[in-house]
Amino acid sequence: MTSLQLSAKEEMVEKFLDAAARGDLSQVSALLTRVPSLLNQTGYSGWTALMLAARNGHYHVVEGLLSHGCDKFLVNSSSQTAYDVSKFWGHRHVSNLLSRTDEGCQRVLPGTDLSPQENYFSCEPLDRLSAKRTDKVWLEDRQSAPDTVYLLFSSLSPMVSSSQEEDGGAAAETKLCRFTYEAVKDLIQKPSAVLIFLGVERRKNRSSSSSSQEPPAWFAISSDEDAAELLKRCREKSCSFPKTPNRDLLNLNEEDAGVVAQARSVLAWHSRYSFCPTCGSSTRLEEGGHKRSCLNSDCSSLRGVHNTCYPRVDPVVIMLVIHPDGNHCLLGRKKIFPAGMFSCLAGFVEPGETMEEAVRREVEEESGVKVGPVQYVSCQPWPMPSNLMIGCLAVAISTDIKVDENEIEEARWFPRQQVIDSLFRGARPAFTVPPRQTIAHQLIRHWIHMNSNL
Numbered sequence: 342m343t344s345l346q347l348s349a350k351e352e353m354v355e356k357f358l359d360a361a362a363r364g365d366l367s368q369v370s371a372l373l374t375r376v377p378s379l380l381n382q383t384g385y386s387g388w389t390a391l392m393l394a395a396r397n398g399h400y401h402v403v404e405g406l407l408s409h410g411c412d413k414f415l416v417n418s419s420s421q422t423a424y425d426v427s428k429f430w431g432h433r434h435v436s437n438l439l440s441r442t443d444e445g446c447q448r449v450l451p452g453t454d455l456s457p458q459e460n461y462f463s464c465e466p467l468d469r470l471s472a473k474r475t476d477k478v479w480l481e482d483r484q485s486a487p488d489t490v491y492l493l494f495s496s497l498s499p500m501v502s503s504s505q506e507e508d509g510g511a512a513a514e515t516k517l518c519r520f521t522y523e524a525v526k527d528l529i530q531k532p533s534a535v536l537i538f539l540g541v542e543r544r545k546n547r548s549s550s551s552s553s554q555e556p557p558a559w560f561a562i563s564s565d566e567d568a569a570e571l572l573k574r575c576r577e578k579s580c581s582f583p584k585t586p587n588r589d590l591l592n593l594n595e596e597d598a599g600v601v602a603q604a605r606s607v608l609a610w611h612s613r614y615s616f617c618p619t620c621g622s623s624t625r626l627e628e629g630g631h632k633r634s635c636l637n638s639d640c641s642s643l644r645g646v647h648n649t650c651y652p653r654v655d656p657v658v659i660m661l662v663i664h665p666d667g668n669h670c671l672l673g674r675k676k677i678f679p680a681g682m683f684s685c686l687a688g689f690v691e692p693g694e695t696m697e698e699a700v701r702r703e704v705e706e707e708s709g710v711k712v713g714p715v716q717y718v719s720c721q722p723w724p725m726p727s728n729l730m731i732g733c734l735a736v737a738i739s740t741d742i743k744v745d746e747n748e749i750e751e752a753r754w755f756p757r758q759q760v761i762d763s764l765f766r767g768a769r770p771a772f773t774v775p776p777r778q779t780i781a782h783q784l785i786r787h788w789i790h791m792n793s794n795l
């Protein structure tokens with residue numbers, strides 16, 4: 342392609358984007374009829390036509406672009422979708438249009454913003470088929486099927502392969518290494534191995550007529566064989582078992598992260614509950630690795646249903662506390678945080694406590710601030726080892742800060758503008774927010790978007 346042709350093409354893209362930004366629906370439609378490939382193009386700014394129309398509140402252009410089938414989940418360099426942009430600039434009619442995912446659901450829950458909250462570790466690419474966990478014959482059959490996928494874990498880390506940037510920079514992408522039955526069957530047979538049935542792949546195209554064949558099943562195996570020996574099984578050179586899961590497991594794609602959220606939590610439970618918590622006897626793995634039953638026939642855990650036999654989940658509340666003036670939020674830092682980073686306060690829910698009370702107690706314990714209303718926003722599985730992070734917004738009813746120095750090094754009220762600078766502009770922010778994969782980041786973002794039209 343000559344430079345002349347290239348610039349003509351670029352000119353066409355800019356013309357199209359300009360029409361969308363100005364709200365000129367007839368020009369947008371005319372250009373799309375001539376050049377349909379313009380639909381999801383980005384210009385110099387990195388914004389699509391949908392983002393620009395959403396930025397300026399042009400409802401009919403947004404509607405027109407959606408009817409042409411444009412991709413509403415594309416993001417700009419600040420990781421904002423068109424929906425985020427319209428919410429930020431207060432164009433509620435446009436954000437409602439962009440968030441409409443299922444008209445039927447909105448009739449049942451009127452007024453609810455049903456745009457999916459996409460927290461990292463929350464994606465469910467597998468159908469867990471929990472009813473099949475007790476079907477030993479089916480499980481054994483799936484174990485040895487040629488299309489079955491195995492993930493290999495060592496010390497609670499999955500084997501991954503990382504592609505490096507060409508200039509030797511940071512790891513660009515981390516992928517789970519997948520193995521066949523033939524490649525790992527010797528490991529499965531070892532008595533120390535722990536095997537977990539994770540589920541079967543969800544069919545992408547449900548109407549597909551080739552559905553008589555079962556979709557591939559996925560298993561996780563934890564092995565105590567030497568990690569260096571295990572790595573020799575992988576053909577890719579760049580494979581490893583990450584050493585710092587809190588950091589390294591955040592570079593997976595969303596689907597792999599969703600699978601790891603389940604596998605790592607269940608394996609962590611096995612590694613911590615080797616013996617029966619009720620009587621201390623040995624236990625046996627059952628139900629595709631989702632249950633441990635006591636081998637002592639007199640044990641009371643064998644009578645009735647006992648939660649000690651099933652993988653545990655620890656609920657944790659995590660909250661963004663908003664100042665009574667509506668314009669500041671409370672963030673704190675632990676000593677272990679990277680320099681300059683502040684995050685939402687968080688704490689384990691205690692027995693016999695509601696989520697709202699846990700929010701009020703933890704905030705007061707850690708910062709001395711009293712909290713009134715609490716509102717649930719979204720949640721996130723956090724497999725270090727098995728937390729469910731329950732994300733809330735909360736409104737403060739007192740503002741003096743007195744930190745619990747055992748847990749928090751510093752807590753401060755941050756003005757909205759400083760938070761916006763940290764999230765989006767980042768030239769010289771007063772502080773840094775946690776990475777986008779954390780629900781803490783998403784809660785802070787949610788508050789900024791929610792209030793952008795005040």
Ligand SMILES: NC(=O)C1=CN([C@@H]2O[C@H](COP(=O)(O)OP(=O)(O)OC[C@H]3O[C@@H](n4cnc5c(N)ncnc54)[C@H](O)[C@@H]3O)[C@@H](O)[C@H]2O)C=CC1
Pocket residue numbers: 655657659684686687688689703721723725728730748775779780781782
């Ligand atoms: N995904 C995210 O955005 C974030 C995730 N987290 C996670 O939330 C967890 C809880 O937050 P913290 O502020 O540390 O809680 P916290 O404020 O309740 O304090 C932790 C202390 O509580 C005690 N504790 C009570 N129940 C516990 C349990 N079930 N397991 C372990 N310790 C327990 C221990 O003494 C521990 O040192 C962290 O471990 C961290 O992994 C925390 C902040 C952000």
Ligand SMILES: [Mg+2]
Pocket residue numbers: 686687688689703707748
């Ligand atoms: Mg805490």
Ligand SMILES: [Mg+2]
Pocket residue numbers: 687688689703706707748
């Ligand atoms: Mg605490």
Ligand SMILES: [Mg+2]
Pocket residue numbers: 688689703
């Ligand atoms: Mg606590």
Ligand SMILES: [Zn+2]
Pocket residue numbers: 617618619620621622635636637640641642
């Ligand atoms: Zn027992």
